[in-house]
Amino acid sequence: MRFAIKKDNKNQQNIVEKVVSLAKRKGFVFQSSEIYGGLNGCWDYGPLGVELLKNIKEEWWKAMTYREDVEGLDAAILMHPKVWEASGHVENFTDPMIDCKQCKARYRLDILSDAISDKKKGKILRALRESESIEEGIKEKIRELTRPFEENNDKLTVLFENSALAPVALAETNCPQCGTKGEFTTPRSFNLMFKTFLGPVEQDGNTIYLRPETAQGIFVNFLNVQGASRQKLPFGIAQIGKAFRNEINTKNFLFRTREFEQMEMQYFVKPSEDDKWFDFWKETRLKFYTDLGMSPDKLRYADHPQDKLAHYAKSATDIEYLFPFGWGEMEGIHNRTDFDLGRHEEYSGKSQKYFDEESREKYIPFIIETSAGASRSFMAFLIDAYHEEEVKGENRVVLRFHPKLAPIKAAILPLVNKDGMPEIAKKIEADLRPFLKVFYDSKGAVGRRYRRQDEAGTPYCITVDTQTLEDNTVTLRERDSMEQTRVKIDELLTVLLEKLR
RNA sequence: GCGGGCAUAACUCAGUUGGUAGAGUGUCAGCUUCCCAAGCUGAAUGUCGCGGGUUCGAGUCCCGUUGCCCGCUCCA
Numbered sequence: 016m017r018f019a020i021k022k023d024n025k026n027q028q029n030i031v032e033k034v035v036s037l038a039k040r041k042g043f044v045f046q047s048s049e050i051y052g053g054l055n056g057c058w059d060y061g062p063l064g065v066e067l068l069k070n071i072k073e074e075w076w077k078a079m080t081y082r083e084d085v086e087g088l089d090a091a092i093l094m095h096p097k098v099w100e101a102s103g104h105v106e107n108f109t110d111p112m113i114d115c116k117q118c119k120a121r122y123r124l125d126i127l128s129d130a131i132s133d134k135k136k137g138k139i140l141r142a143l144r145e146s147e148s149i150e151e152g153i154k155e156k157i158r159e160l161t162r163p164f165e166e167n168n169d170k171l172t173v174l175f176e177n178s179a180l181a182p183v184a185l186a187e188t189n190c191p192q193c194g195t196k197g198e199f200t201t202p203r204s205f206n207l208m209f210k211t212f213l214g215p216v217e218q219d220g221n222t223i224y225l226r227p228e229t230a231q232g233i234f235v236n237f238l239n240v241q242g243a244s245r246q247k248l249p250f251g252i253a254q255i256g257k258a259f260r261n262e263i264n265t266k267n268f269l270f271r272t273r274e275f276e277q278m279e280m281q282y283f284v285k286p287s288e289d290d291k292w293f294d295f296w297k298e299t300r301l302k303f304y305t306d307l308g309m310s311p312d313k314l315r316y317a318d319h320p321q322d323k324l325a326h327y328a329k330s331a332t333d334i335e336y337l338f339p340f341g342w343g344e345m346e347g348i349h350n351r352t353d354f355d356l357g358r359h360e361e362y363s364g365k366s367q368k369y370f371d372e373e374s375r376e377k378y379i380p381f382i383i384e385t386s387a388g389a390s391r392s393f394m395a396f397l398i399d400a401y402h403e404e405e406v407k408g409e410n411r412v413v414l415r416f417h418p419k420l421a422p423i424k425a426a427i428l429p430l431v432n433k434d435g436m437p438e439i440a441k442k443i444e445a446d447l448r449p450f451l452k453v454f455y456d457s458k459g460a461v462g463r464r465y466r467r468q469d470e471a472g473t474p475y476c477i478t479v480d481t482q483t484l485e486d487n488t489v490t491l492r493e494r495d496s497m498e499q500t501r502v503k504i505d506e507l508l509t510v511l512l513e514k515l516r
Numbered sequence: 517g518c519g520g521g522c523a524u525a526a527c528u529c530a531g532u533u534g535g536u537a538g539a540g541u542g543u544c545a546g547c548u549u550c551c552c553a554a555g556c557u558g559a560a561u562g563u564c565g566c567g568g569g570u571u572c573g574a575g576u577c578c579c580g581u582u583g584c585c586c587g588c589u590c591c592a
Binding site: 031032035036037039040046049051052053054055102103104106113114200207227260262263264266267268271325326327340406407409410411428430431432433434436458459460461462463464465466467469478480481482490492497499 | 517518526527528542543544548549550551552553554555565566581582583584585586589590591592
């Protein structure tokens with residue numbers, strides 16, 4: 016999750032702006048709830064966008080589940096609250112944080128509380144009790160909460176833990192770094208998980224979360240899938256789905272959003288074979304992007320240094336793409352060891368061990384995770400495809416998608432709107448439509464229609480012309496080279512299916 | 517969360533010291549058109565992001581708010 020910024024790159028930044036503008040105009044991406052002023056960090060996929068996204072997911076799904084050793088899964092977004100305790104998400108992301116307005120230092124509230132001496136806490140308490148600017152109701156609350164700790168200032172942490180009292184207590188507290196008194200922002204929880212309630216009543220006991228990652232749905236189903244599919248180690252479980260993180264900041268168009276889609280595959284291996292499979296998937300996953308036409312020189316691995324690893328990981332690598340704003344993570348490959356299954360065994364009380372027939376041993380498998388961002392890949396494929404070039408003094412904008420990813424596979428165009436050409440073109444459209452996403456366009460000069468398709472990334476245009484009337488052939492115009500060949504109408508589907516592979 | 521910039525038609529933008537909202541592109545209808553966006557004719561579209569305020573009068577000035585972009589912070 017690192018993010019390198021490339022400075023002084025106005026030109027490159029322009030490309031994001033151009034792509035965002037094109038994305039809206041052509042119907043790839045719209046801002047969520049735009050007519051109401053937009054919703055921070057949320058985006059909608061339009062007609063072309065949803066096709067591109069679907070194609071990316073489909074290629075990923077094939078790359079994964081068409082293997083004999085990977086099974087598919089689609090787990091619920093809502094999961095038992097204990098899952099997030101076991102995963103560490105509850106523990107690691109519920110800390111209220113505050114900033115000193117003066118020196119901008121940021122503190123976890125409990126750590127700030129620890130940094131204040133017991134004597135000082137007692138002083139704060141006295142100040143609060145005597146203060147004339149505090150409402151009687153809050154004073155009563157202070158007395159009620161602190162009465163049990165009158166003899167023991169150490170327990171006065173409660174002043175900072177209670178959400179009603181914390182702002183009052185902070186007003187009497189000095190910043191440990193700069194010493195300024197009471198200049199803190201209001202405490203806010205930085206837990207990244209979206210909360211909601213199961214059932215109609217909003218109360219503490221029924222709090223549940225929107226999943227912040229899809230991985231846990233796979234972990235808790237490990238033995239279900241293994242048993243049902245009769246897979247033996249090593250094998251994987253693949254899943255595509257939405258995940259939600261209540262990010263503090265959203266950023267860079269689709270790069271950091273609060274709602275996003277993941278394409279995750281968790282590969283379960285013998286503990287001794289973890290390094291081997293980590294390397295295997297690292298290599299395999301990079302190839303996925305280059306096979307779909309992404310520029311190899313804009314892709315790289317970014318290994319996480321050993322001392323910066325997440326609590327669950329033994330080793331980790333990101334596959335990064337060189338976005339116009341710098342290198343950014345598209346996919347993470349992690350060796351999660353036996354951490355996740357071990358924790359779920361501990362928290363659920365259900366054994367998560369796998370019985371290895373060969374060695375006659377029972378053990379918790381290690382997990383190699385490949386976790387790709389569908390939304391981020393979408394953005395990378397879109398930006399990577401974007402090209403501007405000069406053709407006869409004109410600027411041509413063309414999206415050079417790999418044919419497998421192109422939203423529209425072919426456009427059918429009558430050269431002119433007469434002499435029976437539209438009728439023939441309509442017939443071709445009807446014949447192709449059951450097999451391919453095609454588009455019919457007869458409006459304006461043919462050159463203009465070609466350019467419209469270039470902007471949509473359509474790899475082929477089929478043009479019905481005078482010669483068609485004579486010999487039943489059509490012009491097949493290729494997007495990138497703009498070259499034209501003639502193809503018999505009868506052979507069109509076969510030729511296209513071959514070219515689009 | 518902090519600091520800075522921006523917000524006018526679908527897109528890119530203009531709009532002088534406050535005085536009835538514009539251009540280009542695109543879109544649509546018709547004509548024209550035999551291969552790479554600029555032919556002809558016509559048409560539609562904006563409570564100038566939203567909410568207040570100042571003023572006889574606000575796209576323009578002030579305050580707030582939302583969104584986008586940049587930097588910092590954050591990103592198990």
